[in-house]
Amino acid sequence: MLRLQESTNRWEILYRRFLERSFNILIPLGAILAAFVISSALIVARGANPLSAYAALFAGAFGSSNALANTVTRMVPIIMTGLAVTYGYRSGFFNIGAEGQLFMGAMATTWMGITLTGWPAWLLIPASLLAGALAGSLWALIPGYLKAKRGFNEVLTTLLLNYITIQLFEFLIRVDHAVGLGHPFLAWIGLKDPTQPFPKSAYITEAARMPSLTSLLTWLGGTAEDPAFQRFTLAAVVAVLAAVVIYILLFKTTTGYRARAVGVNPRAAQYMGINVVRTTITTALISGALAGMAGSLEIMGFQHRVIQNFLVGAGYDGIPVALIGQLNPLGVLLSALFFGALRAGANRMQIVSGAPVSIIYVIQSLAILFAIAGTVIDLRPRRLKQAEIEEAKRLEAELALQSSPATGTDILGEEARHV
Amino acid sequence: MESLLRLEKICKTFPGVVANDHVDLEILPGEIHALLGENGAGKTTLMNCVYGVYRPDSGTIYWKGRPVEIHQARDAIALGIGMVHQHFMLVPPLTVAENIILGLPSPREPLLDLKSASRQIRELAQSYGLPIEPDVPVWQLPVGVQQRVEILKALYRQAELLILDEPTAVLTPGEVEELFKVLRAFKEKGLSIIFISHKLEEVMTISDRITVMRAGKVVDTLPASRTNPRELARMMVGREVFLHIEKPPCTPGEVVLELENVRAQSDRDLPALKGISLQVRAGEIVGIAGVDGNGQTELAEVIAGLRRVTEGRIRVLGKDITNCMPKDIIDLGVAFVPPDRQHMGLLLDFTVSENLIGKSFDRPPFSRYGFLQRRFIENFCDGAIRSCDIRTPHAQVPVKLLSGGNQQKVVLARELSLQPKLLVASQPTRGLDVGATEYIRRQMVEARSAGTAILLISTELDEVLSLSDRIAVIYEGEIMGIMSAAEADLQEIGLLMAGSRAHVATGTPQTA
Numbered sequence: 001m002l003r004l005q006e007s008t009n010r011w012e013i014l015y016r017r018f019l020e021r022s023f024n025i026l027i028p029l030g031a032i033l034a035a036f037v038i039s040s041a042l043i044v045a046r047g048a049n050p051l052s053a054y055a056a057l058f059a060g061a062f063g064s065s066n067a068l069a070n071t072v073t074r075m076v077p078i079i080m081t082g083l084a085v086t087y088g089y090r091s092g093f094f095n096i097g098a099e100g101q102l103f104m105g106a107m108a109t110t111w112m113g114i115t116l117t118g119w120p121a122w123l124l125i126p127a128s129l130l131a132g133a134l135a136g137s138l139w140a141l142i143p144g145y146l147k148a149k150r151g152f153n154e155v156l157t158t159l160l161l162n163y164i165t166i167q168l169f170e171f172l173i174r175v176d177h178a179v180g181l182g183h184p185f186l187a188w189i190g191l192k193d194p195t196q197p198f199p200k201s202a203y204i205t206e207a208a209r210m211p212s213l214t215s216l217l218t219w220l221g222g223t224a225e226d227p228a229f230q231r232f233t234l235a236a237v238v239a240v241l242a243a244v245v246i247y248i249l250l251f252k253t254t255t256g257y258r259a260r261a262v263g264v265n266p267r268a269a270q271y272m273g274i275n276v277v278r279t280t281i282t283t284a285l286i287s288g289a290l291a292g293m294a295g296s297l298e299i300m301g302f303q304h305r306v307i308q309n310f311l312v313g314a315g316y317d318g319i320p321v322a323l324i325g326q327l328n329p330l331g332v333l334l335s336a337l338f339f340g341a342l343r344a345g346a347n348r349m350q351i352v353s354g355a356p357v358s359i360i361y362v363i364q365s366l367a368i369l370f371a372i373a374g375t376v377i378d379l380r381p382r383r384l385k386q387a388e389i390e391e392a393k394r395l396e397a398e399l400a401l402q403s404s405p406a407t408g409t410d411i412l413g414e415e416a417r418h419v
Numbered sequence: 420m421e422s423l424l425r426l427e428k429i430c431k432t433f434p435g436v437v438a439n440d441h442v443d444l445e446i447l448p449g450e451i452h453a454l455l456g457e458n459g460a461g462k463t464t465l466m467n468c469v470y471g472v473y474r475p476d477s478g479t480i481y482w483k484g485r486p487v488e489i490h491q492a493r494d495a496i497a498l499g500i501g502m503v504h505q506h507f508m509l510v511p512p513l514t515v516a517e518n519i520i521l522g523l524p525s526p527r528e529p530l531l532d533l534k535s536a537s538r539q540i541r542e543l544a545q546s547y548g549l550p551i552e553p554d555v556p557v558w559q560l561p562v563g564v565q566q567r568v569e570i571l572k573a574l575y576r577q578a579e580l581l582i583l584d585e586p587t588a589v590l591t592p593g594e595v596e597e598l599f600k601v602l603r604a605f606k607e608k609g610l611s612i613i614f615i616s617h618k619l620e621e622v623m624t625i626s627d628r629i630t631v632m633r634a635g636k637v638v639d640t641l642p643a644s645r646t647n648p649r650e651l652a653r654m655m656v657g658r659e660v661f662l663h664i665e666k667p668p669c670t671p672g673e674v675v676l677e678l679e680n681v682r683a684q685s686d687r688d689l690p691a692l693k694g695i696s697l698q699v700r701a702g703e704i705v706g707i708a709g710v711d712g713n714g715q716t717e718l719a720e721v722i723a724g725l726r727r728v729t730e731g732r733i734r735v736l737g738k739d740i741t742n743c744m745p746k747d748i749i750d751l752g753v754a755f756v757p758p759d760r761q762h763m764g765l766l767l768d769f770t771v772s773e774n775l776i777g778k779s780f781d782r783p784p785f786s787r788y789g790f791l792q793r794r795f796i797e798n799f800c801d802g803a804i805r806s807c808d809i810r811t812p813h814a815q816v817p818v819k820l821l822s823g824g825n826q827q828k829v830v831l832a833r834e835l836s837l838q839p840k841l842l843v844a845s846q847p848t849r850g851l852d853v854g855a856t857e858y859i860r861r862q863m864v865e866a867r868s869a870g871t872a873i874l875l876i877s878t879e880l881d882e883v884l885s886l887s888d889r890i891a892v893i894y895e896g897e898i899m900g901i902m903s904a905a906e907a908d909l910q911e912i913g914l915l916m917a918g919s920r921a922h923v924a925t926g927t928p929q930t931a
Contacts, residue, residue: 253789254781257773264768271725271755271763272777273746 024326031324031370032338039363043355053353057360060348061341067348069231073302075340077102077311079239080294081318082325082332083246084136088287089327090250091259092266093147093280097140097158098291099315100165104139105132105292107169109299110191110306113204115179121207128208129238129296136292137285139165144284148277154284162315173199173306191306200307210234210301235301240333242290247329249286259283291315320368339364421484423448423611424469424500424580429478431464438464439475440635446580451602451612453622453643456632457655457710457878462615463505465632466582470502471495501573502582505589507565511558516540518557519572543574548604562687563594570601581605582613587621588712591689599625617655617710619648619917633657652913656880666864669888672701673736675841675872676722681731683721691717693896694731697874699841704863704873706887706904710916711878714896716758719845719876723755724748735841749778754839756830758846758876764830765818772800772814775833799836807832808858824855831862842866845876860886880912894918 040050061071081098088095095101109132116124143157175190193202210233217224224230250256261269262279270276298311321339325331342360350357424446431439438461446452454462468475471489479486482498489495495502509518516537525532537553544551549567557565566586573581583602587595602612602625616622622629623643630640631654638654676699685691691714699705709715720726722733724745733741735751757763765774776796779785784795800814809828811821818829827847834842844863848856863886867873877883883890890907892899892915899915 252791252793254786254791255789257780257791261766261769261777264766265762268763268766270745271723271757272766273744273749275744275746 024328024331027374028324028326028331028335028367028371031374032367034370035363035366038366039359042362043353043359046355048353048355050355053349053355053359056352057342057345057349059352060345062345063348065226065228067344069228070344071337071340072236073231073340074343075336076235076239076301077294077298077314078317078321078339079243079332079336080297081291081315082321082336083242083318083329084287084290084294085318085322086325086327086329086332087246087250087259087290088283089322090263091279091283091287092263093144093283093287094155095140095143095158095284095287095291096155096319097143097161097288097315098294098318099313100158100162101136101139101288101291102295102298102311102315103165103169104135104295106295106299106306106310107172107191108132108135108292109208109296110201110204111177111189113208113299113304114177114191114193114202117179117205117207119207121211124205124207125210125234125300128204128300129293132292132296132299133289134292136290136295137288139292140284140288141281144281144288147284148280169306170199170308173201173308177201193305198307201305203305204299208300209304210238210297231302233301235297238293238297242293243329243333246290250329255282259286291318294318320364324367324371326371338367421448422446422481423483425481425484426465426469427479427481429465429468429475429480431461431468431473431475437635439468441478442632442635442637444630444637444640446611446613447628448579448611449606449609450627451606451614451625453626453629454613454615454632455617455619455622455629455651455655457617457880460632460655461635462632463584466502466584466613466615469495470500470582496576496578499577499579500582501570501576501578501580503566503569503573503584503586505584507569509557509565509568512556514554514556515551515560515568515571516553518568519553519575523576540571540575544571547574547601547608549601561594562589563591563597566590566594566598567601578610580611580613582615584615585617586614587616587618589687595621617917619651619655619914619919622651623648631655648917648919649910649914652917652919653910655917656909656913666886667868669703669867671703671888672870674698675701675736676874677732677734678722679732679734681718681721681733682729683717683726684729685714685717691896692721695893695896695898696731697891697898697901699872699874701840701872702867702870703888704867704875704886706883706890707874707876707893708880708883708890708912708916709878709893713893715845715876715878715893717896718893719755719757719843719874722748722843722874723753723757749837752837752840754834754837754842756827756834756842756844756847758849760823760826760830765826767819768817770815771804771809771811771818771821771829772796774818774829775800775803775814775836777833778837779833803832803836807862822855824851824858827851827855827859831859835862835866839866839871841872841874843874843876846878847875848877848879848882880909880916884909884912892916 036054043050043053060067062068081102084098084101085095109128112124112128112131116127119127139161140158142161143152143154146152146157147154172189172191174192175186176192176194177190178187178194191201192199213229213232214224217229250260258269258274258279259282261272261274262276266276269279294314295311299306303310317339321332321335324338325335342364346357346360349355349359422445426442426444429439429442442461442465444465454466456462464473467473469480469489471491471494474490480489481487487498489498510521513521516533519540520536526535540551540553549571551564551567551571557568560568566589570581586598590598605612614622614626626643628640628642629646629651631638631651633655678695678697681692681695682690683692695718697705707715707718717726721728724740724743724747728741732739735748735753738751740748740751761767766777776785776799780791784792785799786792797814803809804811804814807828809832810825818826821829831847842863847859847863851859860882863873863875875883875886884904884907887904889901889903890912891901892912894916895918
């Protein structure tokens with residue numbers, strides 16, 4: 001009994017491949033479209049015109065260089081946290097702790113920028129970014145180690161670490177920062193600007209900031225009048241590069257193969273000779289580094305200092321960004337664009353059309369809901385579906401015929417029973 | 420005496436398999452009736468038909484002389500049939516009492532009445548001699564006591580017939596004794612018990628009558644007092660026609676695998692291997708015969724480095740691999756076809772191609788400097804798909820969409836592509852159709868001719884008999900005897916498999 005018709009027809013193969021691949025893009029696009037359509041009913045209920053509201057939203061996100069800068073600014077951190085969640089999720093490490101890792105990264109980067117003020121830009125920029133990545137990955141190492149070695153549920157540990165991080169952050173931005181040796185350790189790691197009464201850090205040194213389009217144009221000998229150009233920084237380029245690197249890492253390298261294998265089935269991965277403990281820890285480190293860099297890029301590219309609530313929620317936003325991006329690093333770029341544009345355009349939408357800002361959260365939530373629901377829809381040819389049904393029946397028969405519990409066959413079932 | 424339960428011409432087929440073929444069975448009130456048969460004989464399927472898990476395709480079920488329709492477990496319970504599955508259906512965090520009343524209406528709806536339930540359970544347990552503490556969470560109980568909870572669950576629902584599916588498989592010898600005492604007490608009180616098992620000695624000890632099943636059919640039903648283990652073994656194993664395999668004579672070379680007094684624990688932390696010593700030489704197939712669950716899984720896993728050895732040594736080509744990492748063992752040339760391709764042998768969500776490189780992806784030329792070499796991998800996979808006749812439209816199809824036979828071909832293709840010195844094949848043809856079975860067996864014989872040492876672990880006796888050069892019988896984690904295939908006596912093997920040491924095998928275990 002053949003599950004799949006063998007086919008030598010090249011075109012049919014190509015058609016199937018197209019269907020299999022494009023399907024991943026069609027789901028989120030359809031979900032977003034459906035979210036907009038349904039949300040328009042709410043806008044109508046508010047007495048506003050949905051078309052003009054969406055037009056204003058679009059204009060607010062892409063209509064001017066200023067609008068575009070807003071969108072890009074909002075995209076960068078959620079690209080990074082989306083990648084952190086994607087890489088973790090694909091590898092069986094459900095990192096809910098991107099929020100905390102992001103704050104750790106932001107703190108480390110800020111510390112570099114207010115402490116190593118004498119360093120040149122060519123050294124300080126990569127060093128600050130690296131510090132953020134390291135801080136994030138060390139923070140993720142705790143749940144990674146606990147999961148790999150002790151079987152702790154990483155969802156709980158990463159989530160709980162977030163609260164610890166936020167408190168640590170709240171504490172450190174209230175401790176006066178002192179540069180140089182000879183100070184108490186606490187003053188050394190404190191982040192607060194001693195010249196100010198408020199809980200925030202000093203601005204990081206000029207050399208630690210990401211170069212912007214303005215500085216590029218100036219360096220080329222031109223002039224840039226548009227102030228928005230200052231907000232197009234290297235941070236955005238780094239984020240896009242990170243997505244490409246993670247895509248290659250995940251799908252084209254042995255590291256990614258190991259990670260995905262452990263993510264799909266740790267027992268089979270172990271059987272294939274993959275060191276599950278080491279792979280899980282590596283995954284946590286990579287995921288944490290990405291989330292940490294989200295904080296670094298926000299500081300180095302846009303805010304240039306930490307203040308209270310400087311970027312709350314970007315870590316958690318990584319989860320829906322990753323899900324709508326179909327857990328694909330390149331999909332994360334597109335889904336971050338959607339999230340970024342919604343937030344950037346929301347104010348303009350409210351001012352121009354009267355549709356409230358909160359509509360964008362409705363759109364966002366509906367899109368997530370539909371994207372998840374959409375994965376159940378099956379557009380593949382009927383023959384393929386039939387094959388899966390037959391397979392399910394056959395499996396049932398096979399299971400029915402096995403009559404002893406002590407076989408390897410039921411290892412998973414048994415573990416589940418003991419949990 | 421009027422029968423309590425009578426089955427008439429029950430048939431049940433699954434796609435491609437006849438699980439029950441016109442089965443007749445009669446259970447009398449107050450008897451312990453054993454259902455004996457090898458794995459896959461159809462015992463559990465038959466009982467699932469009685470319990471309403473499956474609907475029989477045809478045939479009639481009579482309860483106390485009346486024909487009844489059992490559509491779901493609820494109907495069976497209403498009639499007075501209780502079943503204790505092999506895998507307990509308990510909710511671990513709930514207490515014993517909560518588990519027992521689960522699904523029953525409470526006398527104080529919508530509130531629970533745990534207090535009176537606890538009392539009733541305690542009384543019930545007392546009256547049957549099954550001491551139990553109703554307020555303890557189930558996860559804290561040892562397996563034997565959990566089984567007791569399952570039995571009480573059935574009794575609480577006023578079962579008159581209790582079906583126990585391989586109840587002793589999970590128990591320690593002491594717990595088995597306890598269980599038997601309880602079953603005898605049930606019998607005194609007029610309950611009937613169906614006892615599913617494949618262990619001869621047990622069946623002889625506990626049952627009044629024994630029904631032997633083979634390949635979905637009832638061979639015979641006879642009183643325990645008028646039969647003996649030897650006869651039962653013969654009926655159970657039968658005289659099947661073996662698939663004929665062309666096999667050149669065996670020319671064993673150096674010792675490739677050597678196990679020395681190996682001990683290991685099962686997942687439940689009970690002794691699973693109790694001092695196994697065994698040798699496999701280059702160019703020979705050593706078959707491990709035995710009923711499922713006697714340590715076969717653990718044996719394969721200790722060799723592959725997937726389970727800790729508590730005592731003893733394992734050597735491959737003279738090198739000690741005891742408790743080494745799986746990776747190191749693979750690199751020494753040990754291939755392993757695991758018994759469970761769905762959960763262990765394959766990454767179901769991965770493509771055919773990704774599965775084919777599962778053990779070699781990190782060595783050149785499959786990858787260089789950590790990057791997978793797509794062109795080489797594609798060529799390699801196309802070659803493997805062609806040479807192993809794996810039926811798939813292309814290499815990028817998720818392997819879960821392939822048929823079982825083709826999935827197993829992927830596993831075997833991957834393992835043999837490593838050009839192993841030793842191949843451990845555990846249940847290599849389980850659940851496969853005839854064509855795929857034959858292909859897999861032929862491949863193994865070819866590997867043997869090429870000088871690979873093969874350890875074949877199978878619960879299908881005919882597979883072991885037709886492929887092996889030497890046969891070892893395993894029972895409860897011990898090797899009962901090793902014999903050359905030429906001298907193997909079917910009845911002898913049947914007896915050893917069932918744990919009867921009446922005759923110690925007089926084979927010629929080859930030593931180095």
